Structure formats: structure tokens, C-alpha cells
Amino acid sequence: MSDLSIVTPDSVAQLSDREIRRSIRRRWVTRTSILLGWGAFIGIWYILSDIVFRDPRLPSLHLVLQRAGRIIATPGFGSDLGNSVLRLLGGFLLALVISSVLGLLIAYSDWWRNLLQGFLQLIVSIPTIGYAVLALVLFGISPIGPVLTTMLVSIPYITLNVAQGIAGVDRRLIVMSEAFGRTRKQIARDVLLPSSLLSLLSGARLAFAVAWRMELLSEIFASSQGVGFQIRSSFERYDTQAMLAWTVIFVALMLIFEHLVLRQIDRWASHWRSAEPSATR
Amino acid sequence: MATVLIENLTKVFPPTANQPNQVQALGGLNLSITGNVLVAVLGPSGCGKTTLLNIVAGVEQPTSGSVRSVQDGVPAHISYVFQEPRLLPWRTVVNNMIFVQDRKSDRSRREAEFYLSMVGLGDVADLYPSQLSGGMQQRVNIARAFLVNPDILLMDEPFSHLDALTGRSLRDYLQKIWSQTRKTALLVTHDVNEAVELADRIIMMRPGGVIFDDIPVNLPRPRHPSNPDLQFLQNDILRRFDSMEAAVRFGVG
Numbered sequence: 001m002s003d004l005s006i007v008t009p010d011s012v013a014q015l016s017d018r019e020i021r022r023s024i025r026r027r028w029v030t031r032t033s034i035l036l037g038w039g040a041f042i043g044i045w046y047i048l049s050d051i052v053f054r055d056p057r058l059p060s061l062h063l064v065l066q067r068a069g070r071i072i073a074t075p076g077f078g079s080d081l082g083n084s085v086l087r088l089l090g091g092f093l094l095a096l097v098i099s100s101v102l103g104l105l106i107a108y109s110d111w112w113r114n115l116l117q118g119f120l121q122l123i124v125s126i127p128t129i130g131y132a133v134l135a136l137v138l139f140g141i142s143p144i145g146p147v148l149t150t151m152l153v154s155i156p157y158i159t160l161n162v163a164q165g166i167a168g169v170d171r172r173l174i175v176m177s178e179a180f181g182r183t184r185k186q187i188a189r190d191v192l193l194p195s196s197l198l199s200l201l202s203g204a205r206l207a208f209a210v211a212w213r214m215e216l217l218s219e220i221f222a223s224s225q226g227v228g229f230q231i232r233s234s235f236e237r238y239d240t241q242a243m244l245a246w247t248v249i250f251v252a253l254m255l256i257f258e259h260l261v262l263r264q265i266d267r268w269a270s271h272w273r274s275a276e277p278s279a280t281r
Numbered sequence: 282m283a284t285v286l287i288e289n290l291t292k293v294f295p296p297t298a299n300q301p302n303q304v305q306a307l308g309g310l311n312l313s314i315t316g317n318v319l320v321a322v323l324g325p326s327g328c329g330k331t332t333l334l335n336i337v338a339g340v341e342q343p344t345s346g347s348v349r350s351v352q353d354g355v356p357a358h359i360s361y362v363f364q365e366p367r368l369l370p371w372r373t374v375v376n377n378m379i380f381v382q383d384r385k386s387d388r389s390r391r392e393a394e395f396y397l398s399m400v401g402l403g404d405v406a407d408l409y410p411s412q413l414s415g416g417m418q419q420r421v422n423i424a425r426a427f428l429v430n431p432d433i434l435l436m437d438e439p440f441s442h443l444d445a446l447t448g449r450s451l452r453d454y455l456q457k458i459w460s461q462t463r464k465t466a467l468l469v470t471h472d473v474n475e476a477v478e479l480a481d482r483i484i485m486m487r488p489g490g491v492i493f494d495d496i497p498v499n500l501p502r503p504r505h506p507s508n509p510d511l512q513f514l515q516n517d518i519l520r521r522f523d524s525m526e527a528a529v530r531f532g533v534g
Contacts, residue, residue, distance in 0.1 A: 176367040179338045180360060180381040180429065190380060194371045272371045275409040 059241045067245040084226040084250065087143055088215040091150025092208060099155050099207075100200070103162025113163075120156040128153060128214050136222035146218035146226070153214045154207035161203025165196025201266045208262060212254045283352045283432040283465035285337060287312040290346035292332050292490065306332040307490030309346070314482075317463040321470055321480035323518070329490030330469035334361075334435050337467065352432035357465075360431035362439045366418035368410040375406035378425050396424040399461075400454045416447035420454060427458055434459075434466040440475060449506070452478055456503050477514045478504050485521060493525045 042061060049058040059067075071077055105112035131152060135145030169192055177187045219228020227250045234242035292307040294300070306329040314320050322330050335341035337348050338361055350357040360381075368377045378393035379385060394406055400420040410418055419439065426434055439455070440448035456479065459466060470476050476483050477498060485494040496518075500510055 172363070172365065172367050173369060175340050176361070176363060177380075178340050179363075179435075181358075181383070182381070191369065194369070272409045272411070275412050 056238070056240050059244065063241055064244045064248060067241045068249050071242065071245050071249065080226055080230055081249070081253070083143070083223075084215060084219060084228065085253075087146045087219075087226065088150055088212055091147040091215065092154055092211050094147070095151045095154035095158055095207060095211070096204065098151070099158035099203070100162055102155070102159040103166060103196075103200075106159065106163035107166035116159070120159060123152060124156045128210075128217055131214065132217045132221040135218050139222065141222055141224050143223065143225075145222040146215050146228070149218045150211045150215045154211045157207035157210065158200065158203040161199045161206070162196060165199025166192060168199070169195040197269050198266075201262070201269055205258070205262050205266070208254075208258065212250075216250060282316055283350070283357050285312070285314040285357075285433060285465070285467065286347075286349045286351075287333075287337070288347050290333070290336065290348060291344045292329065292336065292341070293344045305489055307336075307343070307346075310490055310492060312484065312492065314465060314467060317465060318481040319459060319466040319468060319479055320482045320484060321468045321476035322484045322486060323470055323473065323476045324486030325488065326471055328486045328488045330471075330486060331364075331437050332490070334437050334467065334469050337433075338435055350433055357432035358429065359433045359435060360426040360429045362423055362426045362434070362436040364438045364441055366410065366415075366422040368418055368421060370410050373407050373409055374402070374413070374421055377410065377421065378428050381425055381429055383429070393424075393428055396428045396458075397421070399427070399458050400424045416443055416451060419443060419447075419451055423451070423455055423458065427462060427464070431464060434464040436466060436468040438470050438472075439468075441470070441472070448475075453503070455479065460502055473515050473518050474506060474511075477511045477518070478506060483518065485518070485525070487525055487529065494521050496521075 045061045049055065049060045052058075055063065102112075102116060106116055128149075131149040132145075135149045139145040139148070173191050173195070174187060177191055182190070216228045216231070219226040220232045221228075223229045227246050230246045231243050234240070234246060288311055290307050290310040290312075291305070294304045294306060296303050310329075310333065322333065324330055332341065336343050337350060338359055350359060352358065368374075369380065372380060374397065375390055375393050378397065379389045382389050382392075390406075394403060397403055397406055400423055402417060402420055402424065405413060405417065410421070413421070419442070423439065426436075440451055443451065452475065459479075468476070468479060477500075480498050483496050483498060484492055485496075487493050498514065500508070500514070504511055
């Protein structure tokens, strides 16, 4: 007898059961691999801190976390963290505004593209420590250096993504809008911006990951306040525990910001892509 | 009453990297359309039909000549049904409709839903275009063009991307909605069936953007493709195209 599978309501139900089981298995595999990754990180830390280097060169993770807790409880913590976050957001928002304009210029003008391409490549290829040192030389110990360097390293990532997003806009949608008499402002707001929004957001996420590292580095060299300054102070006292505790706090905050703010904005902006096909089609 | 007056219209595209020679899309075209009629411009692909429509819509400039679209002495309000739906994928169907409206008000949504229901899509207003089939998206395209209450309606091969059955069903929707609104309409198509089924007048074009024939279609609506009069007219039009091709081939066109 041939082994032909016959499609019946039961077989469809079985298939969907299989699909559900596969989906649950996939979810568990994902969760397990994430847990394994964190487990490996913690395990390696303990091997390094308890066997290879030992405290005080590399303190154990729980000691670092305890210290982080004590730092968070100190009265000056909010001021240091607030300074760092404000500088980071200041530089990042400036970069967003400038990059949006530069991205538009690159997308619409060959002249601007040729002019800016080399400049942007130069910014990307300079090592971040170079900016930190330069900021110290040019602005001394002040908040201006960290803000400007954060802005500068963010600009290429956002600019190129904005330019790519605008260049990728479906020309036919613009012609449609013109044919219906939409103004330039309406086309920019309702067609160009939404078309390039996802590119802009992916550039912004990439830039943010670079920006907060740059901010921290600039503060280490050229600031008398903030998380970076605290890391440097701890290093100068040879207090590795505090140095790592400040780093852990800042990294945790940035990861939370990335997940709770940037990714949510991304999800909101692309919700139409995940719309389920209609049963009426 | 809306009028489209086209005089000595030429359009020449300059050479490009892909096309080393300049291309004449329209060659001194004259045409006058007045009143609540649906006029079909019929011709083979590449004969300049879409270029003509784009110039009338104002999204492309002619090389020479003029186009005047007026309604009671003032510039006419024009709308467009495109070959493809051209819907904004990040907006819901109803918001795509509202996007083309000049004045947004509380009534905008109701008006949009009214025209959607005229094309049988009253229940998909809040879906995204990606959730609709190609035929449904094209119906939104048609409804959107009527929503702005145009004086003149331009249609660029609106059924050419659809399968035959969906195309026929959409032609029925178009006939229904046009019969109720009676807008001055200019439809370009390469499909003889479509032209005879929908038009009150058929203008025949040949490559180079030249009109070689212009015939009235005095048949009652709604028209069904199986109507023998329509089939007779189709054959007549095809004969005219054959004669034109022969004349051009032998240098007498």
C-alpha cells in the first residue's frame, strides 16, 4: 500500500500540534542557550578570580556585585551616574540631529556624498582612545570633551544608515504622493521619514553601543565627575573591586536601556511588518 | 464640466546609460476630452501611454506642447489609479485613504470607509496592506482615487498586474463606482477587452506616441465581455491595429 499522506482535519490538527511542540522546543533551546552563555561567563569569571589571578587583582563576582550594591547606596552615586547619562544622551541626541541632516544630504546629492564619505571613514577609522586623548588636550577636564567625542563617534553610523534608508525609499510612493498633490512637507513626514525610520533606528542602536563606550573612555581621561572618572579614581587607588563594580553598574544600565527603550522603539516602528495575513484575503 | 485639452504634446527622453539614443515617447499629440466620459487610450506597450498620463497628472514635464485640465474655468482636481497599488505599507488601509485627502476631519474616516465599501472592502479598513491580497490592494487603489472627489480621474493600466479573473472582478467594481460618480476619466491600457468594456471613447496610439484612430463606443452599461457587440467592436479595433501596422511597415502611416 502506498504511503500517501491524506489531508484530513485530524492530520491538520496533528500538524498544528507538532508545530506547537516544535515552537515550544525552539523557545526552550533559546532560553537554555542564553542561560548557558551567562553560566559560562560567571564560571570563567570565578575560575579567573579564584584560581588564576585572585583578589585583589581580580575579585570574585559576588564581591563585585556586593560592592556595586554599596556604591548604589552612597549619596553621591546619583550625581555621578546622572552626569554620565546626561553627557551620553546629550552627545547621542546631537549626533541624531546632525546625522539626520547629513544622511539627507548624502542621499540626495553626489557632491555631498563625495565630500562626506572620506570624512566619515576617517572618523570611523580613528581609535576611540585617540578621541579621548584629543578631547583632554582640546577641552581639558570638562564635560564638553565627553559630549563631543560621543557625538563624533556616533555620527558615521547614524548618517550612513539614514542615507541608506532614504536612498532605499520606493520612488513610486513619492510619485503617488505628488500625483495626489501632497506637499513636500507631507511627503517628508509621511513617506520619507517612515520609510527610513527602521534604517535610522538600526543605525542609532549601533551608534549607541559605540557611544556609551566612548563616553566612558572620555570620562576616564577628561572628566572630574561621572562613572568614567570613578573608574579612573578606583584604578588610581588600586581598588579593583570598585573599578569593576562601577563598570558593571554602567554596563547593566546601558543593556537595560538598549532592551527597554531602543528595542521597544524598534518594535513599535516595525509593528506593521509583523501583521498577520488576513483571513479575508 | 471637466475638460482635458492636449495640444502638440511631445516628449523626448534624453539618452541614458542603458539607452544610448534619445527616445520619442510622444510625437505632437492633440486630444480633447470633455464631459463625464471615460476615455480609453489603447496601444501596445511602450507607445507612450503612461508618459501621456504622467504629463496630464503633472508628475512629468513635456518637451513641448501643452496640457490644460480645467473644471469650470479653474484648474481641475486630478487623481490617479496606478498600475500597482502604491500603498504606504506602514499605514492601515483607511489611513492610506486618509493620506490623500486634502482636508482631514472627523468625516475623513467615514468617507474613506464609504469608498472602501463601494469596492467591497468595508471590513478591512484597519488592516495593513501586507495583510491583503494583490486584488484587494488594487481595489484600495481604485477607492483611494475616487475618495478625493476628483474632477478628472487618470488610470494607468490598473488591472495589468492581476490575473484574468481578479481583473474582471475589479473591472466590475470600477464600472459600478464610475457609473455612480461619472467622473471625467482617462484610462490607458493595452487590453482591447478592457477598453471596449469600460470606455465611451477609444483613442488608438502607435509607438512614437502618435494617435492614429479615435472611435466612440455607444454601448449600454453595464457591459459584459460575452456581449456580441463588444466582441464585434474588439475585432474591429484589432483590424484597425493590423491595418496601422501594415501601413507603418510599408511607409504610408
